[in-house]
Amino acid sequence: AQSVAQPEDQVNVAEGNPLTVKCTYSVSGNPYLFWYVQYPNRGLQFLLKYITGDNLVKGSYGFEAEFNKSQTSFHLKKPSALVSDSALYFCAVRDEAGTASKLTFGTGTRLQVTL
């Protein structure tokens, strides 16, 4: 079975500072990893994904994520946070075999960026 853990319910960061939202995963084969963002009362927006290749993946709105196979992690990062980045962030995993083809999501991390 595949699973995702987001160990922090909330991350607080000051605007202009770097941010990291943590994610670890468990799958039986090679992972396909995704990050989504959800603004209040909205659906999920795709940010970025890792399929294969370079461990550092760049995505929308200046976000990037680093895949670390040995630590089974896929942390989301941004060099300089904006107040508008405040939202709920979800990490998700799918195994390479596409078993059941579904994405399994973490519980979400609320990012709060303050002035």
Place this chain on the structure above:
Amino acid sequence: EAGVTQSPTHLIKTRGQQATLRCSPISGHTSVYWYQQALGLGLQFLLWYDEGEERNRGNFPPRFSGRQFPNYSSELNVNALELEDSALYLCASSLFSGSGNTIYFGEGSWLTVV
């Protein structure tokens, strides 16, 4: 290009009634997924349709059902509504069911059961 569209945006039903939610995938996408986002329970996988067939379902009772039409749109039906069915129901689509394909979500349908 239009994204995933869902209707209605909000729906209020009484316990015991039936609710029908509708979803139109991104043009060219053949796979449709339904997720439930209930307060405090995160995102729970409900159903996956591909090429008109139900391919997988999550751990939900049979009163949650749906279908996919020949134009790849989909509807989710929830029968015998219970208070705990109140949630945001998210529909998503992907190009086809390959693991690396990105799944794109709609804005969701809010179902309130009173």
